[in-house]
Structure formats: structure tokens, C-alpha cells
Amino acid sequence: MRTDVIVIGLGAFGSAALWRLAARGVKVVGIERQAIGHPLGSSHGTTRLFRVACMEHPGLTAIAQKSLELWTELGERTGETYVRQTGSLNVGAAGSRPVSGALRAATEAGAATTSLSHHELQSRFPQYGGLLPGDVAVWDPGAGICFAEPTVRAHVAEARRLGAEVYPHTMVTAIEPRADEVIVRTPTTEFHADQVVVCAGAWLGTLFPELPLTPRRTPMFWFAPKDPDSEAFRLANFPSFIWELADGRGLWGHGSDNGFAVKVGLEGAHSHITGFAADDLDRSIRPIEDIAVLASAVSQAFPGLDPAPVQVLPCMVTDSPDGQFLVGRYGDRVVVAGGDSGHGFKHSAGLGELLAQQATGETPYADAAFIDPRRF
Numbered sequence: 274m275r276t277d278v279i280v281i282g283l284g285a286f287g288s289a290a291l292w293r294l295a296a297r298g299v300k301v302v303g304i305e306r307q308a309i310g311h312p313l314g315s316s317h318g319t320t321r322l323f324r325v326a327c328m329e330h331p332g333l334t335a336i337a338q339k340s341l342e343l344w345t346e347l348g349e350r351t352g353e354t355y356v357r358q359t360g361s362l363n364v365g366a367a368g369s370r371p372v373s374g375a376l377r378a379a380t381e382a383g384a385a386t387t388s389l390s391h392h393e394l395q396s397r398f399p400q401y402g403g404l405l406p407g408d409v410a411v412w413d414p415g416a417g418i419c420f421a422e423p424t425v426r427a428h429v430a431e432a433r434r435l436g437a438e439v440y441p442h443t444m445v446t447a448i449e450p451r452a453d454e455v456i457v458r459t460p461t462t463e464f465h466a467d468q469v470v471v472c473a474g475a476w477l478g479t480l481f482p483e484l485p486l487t488p489r490r491t492p493m494f495w496f497a498p499k500d501p502d503s504e505a506f507r508l509a510n511f512p513s514f515i516w517e518l519a520d521g522r523g524l525w526g527h528g529s530d531n532g533f534a535v536k537v538g539l540e541g542a543h544s545h546i547t548g549f550a551a552d553d554l555d556r557s558i559r560p561i562e563d564i565a566v567l568a569s570a571v572s573q574a575f576p577g578l579d580p581a582p583v584q585v586l587p588c589m590v591t592d593s594p595d596g597q598f599l600v601g602r603y604g605d606r607v608v609v610a611g612g613d614s615g616h617g618f619k620h621s622a623g624l625g626e627l628l629a630q631q632a633t634g635e636t637p638y639a640d641a642a643f644i645d646p647r648r649f
């Protein structure tokens with residue numbers, strides 16, 4: 274089969290690239306090893322945090338804003354909501370990463386933010402039980418939550434509507450760039466194209482072993498309030514947050530609404546093991562290292578939550594050495610996207626647009642040098 278562009282891997286990044294290529298009228302084929310919206314990679318579950326004043330790098334603000342613009346446009350067409358902007362809190366000591374990083378995004382990328390003193394934080398958000406006297410917050414009014422699996426499915430459905438061909442349950446076994454084309458092989462077929470966009474998530478390092486990528490086990494947890502009638506932990510009252518605790522670990526999450534419970538995760542938990550191949554992720558949930566450790570942090574931070582999780586799902590992220598994505602050209606006929614480092618979903622539509630621009634030779638809408646895969 275011959276086409277213009279092949280996208281390999283249709284999780285958050287690849288499904289968005291497929292959509293943005295199809296939106297340009299490019300003849301594009303998407304190949305996914307599993308079902309569309311499956312729970313075995315990094316993009317499953319109901320929600321992800323959406324932030325604009327991104328603590329990880331000021332360059333991410335433009336990419337989050339592009340995601341918002343594209344998801345708003347898509348939602349106007351489909352009648353669905355892909356982002357809910359409730360605002361979010363970056364909490365910690367004045368010099369902590371969430372606080373200083375959000376302020377840097379405000380200064381360098383023009384993200385709108387408001388600083389909250391310790392007193393303002395405590396009085397407006399009494400759910401926070403374990404604040405230290407020096408803890409303050411930065412309010413990111415453009416932030417909120419985005420919807421994970423429904424968005425991946427919507428990207429693919431929209432791409433199909435615009436003419437993309439999609440092959441789920443099809444594993445790519447080889448990518449062979451040649452002078453005049455790139456050949457992509459599966460166990461039963463070979464595809465020929467001008468360009469390939471490889472978005473294989475935790476498996477990107479299997480296809481390109483020289484890339485410095487490390488899958489990391491990171492289960493997801495949901496909680497309920499102790500008082501089932503309490504409104505304190507509803508999304509409208511308990512918007513998304515990232516909180517650097519005194520010991521340097523990070524708590525993050527958001528409130529509940531119809532269809533999802535309160536989500537809380539712990540960054541820096543030692544059950545977040547690395548050093549495994551993506552196919553070998555340990556999907557079992559550990560009563561002590563996963564549940565007891567997080568329950569202890571939750572009971573100190575949010576005393577109104579029942580610390581026993583109501584739901585747990587295995588998941589993994591893929592770390593890069595500097596915590597930034599690897600997105601961009603990686604050869605004359607190859608573009609890659611991976612190394613999500615645990616903060617990629619909110620950027621997926623914006624990255625899909627960048628990937629489409631890179632695959633078609635357009636000028637990128639944002640500076641992508643800080644995520645160039647060849648920087649290592």
C-alpha cells in the first residue's frame with residue numbers, strides 16, 4: 274500500500290497527529306497495535322490535568338493553548354467537551370517547582386496567573402489539611418481537566434471522517450527509511466510512504482533503542498469523600514492541583530463530577546519503578562508500596578477524603594533525561610513523538626499539529642527546539 278504519511282501508534286500523540294494530517298487533506302494511514310482507546314499504554318482512564326502556566330517549561334504554554342483551540346473547534350463540531358477550564362492551583366513553598374515554574378511560564382510565555390498567599394489559599398480551599406506555614410499557590414485560570422480516552426477516540430474518528438485509513442490491532446515490526454520512500458512492515462503487510470510519524474509511547478525506545486527513554490510504572494488512583502453528601506471535593510470546589518510536599522514529592526489531582534471520582538496521584542513514589550521493557554510493565558497493584566503509601570499522603574493532605582482508593586488502574590509514563598518530550602524530525606523521512614515524562618496529554622492536540630507541520634514541511638506554529646529529539 275502506498276500513502277503520503279503513516280502514523281504509528283494511536284495513543285494521545287499519534288491520534289492527534291493523524292487528525293491534524295487528515296485535516297490538511299494529506300493521504301494518511303494510522304497503524305495501532307491495540308484497539309483504539311485501549312488501556313495498555315499511557316492514554317487511558319477518564320481524565321488528565323490540563324494546565325496553561327506549565328511548570329515544566331515556558332515553551333509548553335503555546336502548545337497547551339493550541340490544544341485548547343483545536344479541542345474547542347472539534348467540540349463545536351461534535352458537540353462534546355474535551356477540556357473543562359476550572360482553573361488550577363500550583364501549591365508549595367515559594368521556591369518550589371510548581372510555584373516558581375508557573376510564575377516563570379507567566380513571565381516568559383505570558384500565561385495569565387494569580388498568586389495566592391498562604392492565608393488566601395487556606396481560606397479559599399479548606400480541603401487542604403496539611404499545608405505548611407510557608408505554602409502559597411499560583412492560580413492558573415486557563416487550566417482544568419481534559420478527557421483522556423474519549424479524546425483519543427474523537428481524534429481518530431475525526432481523522433477517519435476526513436479520509437484517514439486506520440488499522441487497529443496491527444503491530445509495526447520494522448521501519449525502513451530509504452532514499453525515495455519509507456517502508457513500514459507489519460507481520461502480514463508492508464506500507465510505503467513519503468514520511469512516517471512514530472508515536473509509540475513507551476514502545477518508542479523499542480523501535481529506536483538509541484533514544485534515551487525510560488518507561489516508568491505510574492498507577493492511577495481515585496478517591497471519595499468520607500462524607501458522601503459533601504460537595505467539598507466536587508470539581509467546581511476542588512479544581513485540579515499540583516502540590517510539592519515538604520519532602521519534595523508531588524501530589525496532583527482534581528475533584529469529582531458526574532462520571533468520575535476524585536483523582537489523586539503521588540509523583541516521586543518509590544513504587545514508580547523504571548528499568549523494564551514496556552511489554553513487561555507490572556500491572557499488579559501493590560497493597561503497601563502503592564496503596565498504603567498514597568493513602569498516608571492523602572490522609573495528611575486532604576483529611577476529608579477517605580484514604581482507601583475507590584478505583585486503581587495500572588499505567589506508565591515514559592521519561593526523558595530532562596523531563597521534556599522528544600518531538601520532531603529524526604531523519605529525512607522520520608518524525609518521532611515520545612518521552613511524555615508524565616505531562617503530555619494536555620499538549621497532545623498541539624503536538625499533533627506540530628507533528629503534522631513537521632511531516633509536511635510547514636513552518637511550525639511554535640518554537641519546538643526544546644523538545645527536539647536530536648538534542649541528546
Ligand SMILES: Cc1cc2nc3c(=O)[nH]c(=O)nc-3n(C[C@H](O)[C@H](O)[C@H](O)COP(=O)(O)OP(=O)(O)OC[C@H]3O[C@@H](n4cnc5c(N)ncnc54)[C@H](O)[C@@H]3O)c2cc1C
Pocket residue numbers: 281282283284285286287304305306307313314315316317320321322323443444445446472473474475476477491492493538588589590610611612613614615616617618619620
Ligand atoms: C498516571 C498518569 C497520570 C498522568 N497525568 C497527566 C496529566 O494530568 N496531564 C497530562 O497532560 N498528562 C498526564 N499524563 C501523561 C499522558 O497521559 C501521556 O503523556 C500521554 O498519554 C502519552 O501519550 P502517547 O501517545 O505518547 O502514548 P500512548 O498512549 O501509550 O500511545 C502509544 C501507542 O503506540 C502503540 N504502539 C506501540 N508500539 C507499536 C507498534 N510497534 N505498532 C503499532 N502501534 C504501537 C501503543 O499500543 C499505544 O497505543 C499522565 C500519565 C499517567 C500514566
